[in-house]
Amino acid sequence: MSAKDSYEIFLSEYKKNIKRLGFNTTYHRDLVLKALFYSSSYINAKQIKEKIKVEYRVDMRLSLVLKILLFLEKINIVSIVAIPEQKDKKYRLLHHAGEGCFVCKRCGRVEEFHDKNFVLLLQEIAKKHAFKIDIKRIVIFFK
Numbered sequence: 001m002s003a004k005d006s007y008e009i010f011l012s013e014y015k016k017n018i019k020r021l022g023f024n025t026t027y028h029r030d031l032v033l034k035a036l037f038y039s040s041s042y043i044n045a046k047q048i049k050e051k052i053k054v055e056y057r058v059d060m061r062l063s064l065v066l067k068i069l070l071f072l073e074k075i076n077i078v079s080i081v082a083i084p085e086q087k088d089k090k091y092r093l094l095h096h097a098g099e100g101c102f103v104c105k106r107c108g109r110v111e112e113f114h115d116k117n118f119v120l121l122l123q124e125i126a127k128k129h130a131f132k133i134d135i136k137r138i139v140i141f142f143k
């Protein structure tokens with residue numbers, strides 16, 4: 001299966017889901033989704049805007065990109081890392097997001113990791129302390 005095929009599958013699933021939620025797809029929403037789908041890690045709104053400009057030859061306003069990201073956040077299909085030190089937020093489709101990521105407070109670099117054992121271990125530790133936790137993703141900051 002080519003990457004393009006899997007995007008088509010993702011897009012048709014997404015379209016079904018947002019229709020069920022009572023929303024419509026729009027040309028610009030689809031572009032933001034596509035940029036997120038084809039990014040290899042967490043990216044911020046400016047990087048998304050740039051990617052859309054370079055790869056799809058569409059010049060979107062940053063405010064529109066941000067508005068669409070807020071929408072994607074609301075319908076719960078993106079994972080977000082907020083980096084207060086950088087006054088920045090980075091986004092990744094939940095479809096692709098790993099179990100966790102390391103975030104550098106100094107430069108804002110986000111390094112994703114895929115490790116289901118990590119989440120299981122945390123749940124195990126929590127259980128010992130009589131906590132039931134519902135962790136899907138963990139963000140670890142360092143400087």
Ligand SMILES: [Zn+2]
Pocket residue numbers: 104105106107108109
């Ligand atoms: Zn750094």
